[in-house]
Amino acid sequence: MSIVGFRGQGTAPTGGCGVTRSIKEALDQAVNTLRNQDDARLDSEVLLAFVLDRSRSHLHAWPEAGLDAEQLRRFEQLIAERARGRPVAHLTGRREFWSLDLEITTDTLIPRPETELLVEQALALLPAQQNLRIADLGTGSGAIAIALAKERKAWSLCALDRSLACCRVAQRNAQRLGLYNIDVVNADWCDALAASCLDAILCNPPYVADRDPHLQRGDLRYEPRSALASGTGGLDAISRLAADTARVLKKGAWLFLEHGYDQSQDVYKLLNNKGFTNISCIRDLAGIERVTRARKPA
Numbered sequence: 001m002s003i004v005g006f007r008g009q010g011t012a013p014t015g016g017c018g019v020t021r022s023i024k025e026a027l028d029q030a031v032n033t034l035r036n037q038d039d040a041r042l043d044s045e046v047l048l049a050f051v052l053d054r055s056r057s058h059l060h061a062w063p064e065a066g067l068d069a070e071q072l073r074r075f076e077q078l079i080a081e082r083a084r085g086r087p088v089a090h091l092t093g094r095r096e097f098w099s100l101d102l103e104i105t106t107d108t109l110i111p112r113p114e115t116e117l118l119v120e121q122a123l124a125l126l127p128a129q130q131n132l133r134i135a136d137l138g139t140g141s142g143a144i145a146i147a148l149a150k151e152r153k154a155w156s157l158c159a160l161d162r163s164l165a166c167c168r169v170a171q172r173n174a175q176r177l178g179l180y181n182i183d184v185v186n187a188d189w190c191d192a193l194a195a196s197c198l199d200a201i202l203c204n205p206p207y208v209a210d211r212d213p214h215l216q217r218g219d220l221r222y223e224p225r226s227a228l229a230s231g232t233g234g235l236d237a238i239s240r241l242a243a244d245t246a247r248v249l250k251k252g253a254w255l256f257l258e259h260g261y262d263q264s265q266d267v268y269k270l271l272n273n274k275g276f277t278n279i280s281c282i283r284d285l286a287g288i289e290r291v292t293r294a295r296k297p298a
C-alpha cells in the first residue's frame with residue numbers, strides 16, 4: 001500500500017504517488033541555493049507560495065505537506081532563475097504595493113516600499129472628501145495612482161506614462177482592482193495636461209545618475225533604464241518636472257516628488273527657482289531624505 005502525502009493536511013510525504021519533497025525540505029534547499037543573495041528565505045517563500053498558489057502563511061502552517069513532481073520542477077526552475085539574478089517580481093509577474101497585488105512586467109519599474117511615503121504624504125495633506133484632480137506622472141505599473149484611487153473614492157486620478165506598455169499594465173491593474181476613479185493616459189510627463197488643471201501631482205521619476213554603479217547590481221539590472229536613470233547627475237527629469245508641473249498645477253496645489261538620498265538640496269533649489277513655496281523634505285522609515293513636497297503659490 002502506498003502512502004500519499006495529502007497537500008494542505010500537514011501529512012509528511014513518505015514517497016509514492018508523485019510526492020517528492022515536503023515544503024520545508026524544498027524551502028531549505030532553495031535557501032541554500034540562494035545563500036549568497038540577500039533575502040534568500042523571503043524570496044524562496046514568495047516563489048514557493050506562487051507555485052502552490054497559496055499564501056506564505058500556508059507554508060509556515062504546513063511545513064510537512066508534500067509537493068508533487070510538477071510543483072517541485074517549477075519551483076526549482078524559478079529558484080535557478082533567481083540564482084542567476086532575475087527579480088522575484090519578474091518571475092511571479094506580481095509585486096505588492098500599499099497592500100495591493102499589482103501586475104508587474106519588464107516594462108515597468110518594480111514598486112519599492114519607500115514609495116509608499118509619497119502616497120502617505122498625499123493622504124495626510126489633501127482633503128479627503130473633495131473631488132480633487134490628481135496626476136501620477138510616469139506611473140509605470142500604476143502603483144501610486146492606484147493606491148490613491150483605492151483610498152480616496154472622491155478623488156479623480158490620472159495616471160500618465162509615455163510608455164504604452166506601462167499604460168496597458170496600469171490599466172489592467174486598475175481594472176482588476178475594480179477602480180473606476182482613475183484614467184490612464186499615454187503621454188510624456190505633463191505634455192497632455194492643460195495649464196492650471198491639477199490639485200496635486202505625485203511622481204517617482206528616474207533620479208539615479210547615468211553612471212551610478214548601482215544600476216549594474218541586483219534587480220536594477222533588469223528594470224527599464226528610462227525609469228531609473230536621468231542624466232549625469234540624476235536630476236534631468238526632476239529639473240524638467242520643476243518647470244512643467246508649475247504650469248499644470250492650480251494655485252495653491254501640491255507637488256510630491258520622490259528623489260535620491262543626497263538630492264534634497266538640489267531639488268529644493270530647482271523648485272525654489274520655479275517659484276514653489278512651502279518646500280520641505282520628508283524622511284522614509286530608514287531615515288533617508290526621500291520625498292520633497294512643495295506648493296504652487298496661491
Ligand code: GLN
Nearest residue numbers: 204205206207208227228
Ligand atoms: N529607488 C530606486 C532605487 O534606487 C530608484 C527608483 C527611481 O529612480 N525612481 O533602487
